[in-house]
Amino acid sequence: MRRRRAEAALALMTVVWGATFVLVKAALQDVSATLFLAMRFGLAAAALTLTFRGKALWRGARPHPGGVLAGIFLFSGYFFQTQGLRFTTAPKSAFLTGLTTVMVPLAAALVYRIRPQVSEVVGVLVATLGMGLMTLEGPIGSMGLGDVLTLLGAAAFAGHIVTLGHFSAFVSFPVLSVTQVGAAAASAVLLLPWVEAPHIVWQPSVIWAILITGLLCTALAFTVQAWAQRHTTSTRTALIFALEPVVAWITSFVVSGEGLAGRGAVGAALILSGVMLVEMKRPCPAVHPRE
Secondary structure, eight states: OHHHHHHHHHHHHHHHHHHTHHHHHHHTTTBOHHHHHHHHHHHHHHHHHHHHTTOTTTTTOOOOHHHHHHHHHHHHHHHHHHHHHTTSOHHHHHHHHTTHHHHHHHHHHHHTTOOOOHHHHHHHHHHHHHHHHHHBOSSSOOBOHHHHHHHHHHHHHHHHHHHHHHHTTTSOHHHHHHHHHHHHHHHHHHHHHHHOOOOBOOOHHHHHHHHIIIIIIIIIHHHHHHHHTTTSOHHHHHHHHTHHHHHHHHHHHHHHOOOOOTHHHHHHHHHHHHHHHHHTSOOOTTTOTTO
């Protein structure tokens, strides 16, 4: 019952994340990417600190190194994804980010030194073919900058899921939540002077994007994830996250008419097929002891 509730909560957060790709892309017209992330994670860190202040699960706790590592992965994922979103479409960004789902079991296999299963290898090959159809332009072509940055973000998100899945088994979710979001905020502030000339135009779209992504998509969502991964596995979490690109595609089409057609649509279907091949494999107790 706990696992069902945890996975239902993860699915709800996935829908929220998928629906905000369009919101963030619109906001990036008026605010630099790293400054946006600094404000997003800073707001989330402040909200979580106030929320858990005085709570029994938080009282007397100190930042945990596992939460710091998760926060670095988390910021890296959003940094590359947000930078990439400036140069590619919201649906393409979402589907490329969906490759995180393929990377998670492979990363777990690497960490736990277990040979990947056949279904994992086939799934990666199918998803890679789909990625190529989505990102390679022209008869010869090359991947665009936005595509490369988004793929780096997907790899970082995979590291975040595996790290959180490991430490959530013995670290309380308030400690993990506050530590990882605080570490992400600090990373954004420290990196800001080195990667861009910060600028912002206070348009309503920017304000709403900061509030929604900071409070709902970060403070609430990553607290839910830190709690939920105590009751389910990293692989099952990644499978649920495969819903995100589908939601993003639908939202982009409804709001702005931005979608995928022809070769891009075929590529998206192959990515989802590869994801499902990876996730439908027989569970491996050595990698997922809580399943």
